[in-house]
Amino acid sequence: MILKILIENTKPDGSELTAEHGLSIFVDTGQTKFIFDCGHTGAAFDNAKILRVDLRGINFVALSHSHYDHAGGFPKVLDVAPIEKIYTGENFWQEKFSRTDDGFKYRGCGFDEKFLTAQGIEQKICRDVLELDENAWLVGNFKRRYDFETIPEKFVRGDKKIPDDFSDEIILVLREQSGLAIVTACAHSGILNIVADVRERFALPINSVIGGLHLTGATNERISRTLDELKILGVKKILPCHCSGEDFMKNFGDRIFTGSVIEIA
DSSP states (O other): OEEEEEEOSOOOTTOOSOOOSSOEEEEEOSSOEEEEOOOSSSHHHHHHHHTTOOOTTOOEEEOSOOOHHHHTTHHHHTTTSOOOEEEEETTTTSOEEEEETTEEEEOSOSOOHHHHHHHTOEEEEESSEEEEETTEEEEEOOOOOOTTOOOOTTEEETTTTEEOOOTTOEEEEEEETTEEEEEESOOTTOHHHHHHHHHHHHTSOEEEEEEOOOOTTOOHHHHHHHHHHHHHTTOOEEEEOGGGOHHHHHHSSOOOOTTOEEEOO
């Protein structure tokens, strides 16, 4: 299986690729090809041309949650790929905001169900585990097991601006030779909550964690506890990117960039 990072916050020095705050990954499981998240502006799909990723045969997209930096680029993918359906979690259409000193700032995807209907695109909702093929699954609805994995109070949703529990968040699970790899976009639900939940549901070891771990601004204590617990859960490889936090990515794991190619055996 191959993952190609179409866009991420950073890129290698001298690269002609575009980087932006966000994430988009091309996934080829050997049976199925699709896009996991679309970044913010659609620049991911300009990068795809440079990376020689042919998107013309891609007919579905999975959106990890409805924040702008993961779902905002979705309308642009329709210019280059014949998308017939999208996979999302529940409550995807509850609009996202972040609390600021001046009020609230919109952080949603920028499109709605009417847009999908007008484009003839079907929405499939992942409520727990949804199989894509025999090597790939989407997973959502995570149990909260680690009380120190808190969601920042600034994240709110809906007209009443209630605290966002990220019930719309889904992640990608891929089969590895001796276990599973987890691909997260932001891990708003808590990376440990996610890993422990997937490990329990599949009854298989989690070898690799790839993607955003949402440890930006995390204390050293939280980072240390997270790493300790990941080891206890059996995780052997961490490939962080996007919102994992610069301090974390400098010191732990093998960070990935826009244009990185990851092989999963």
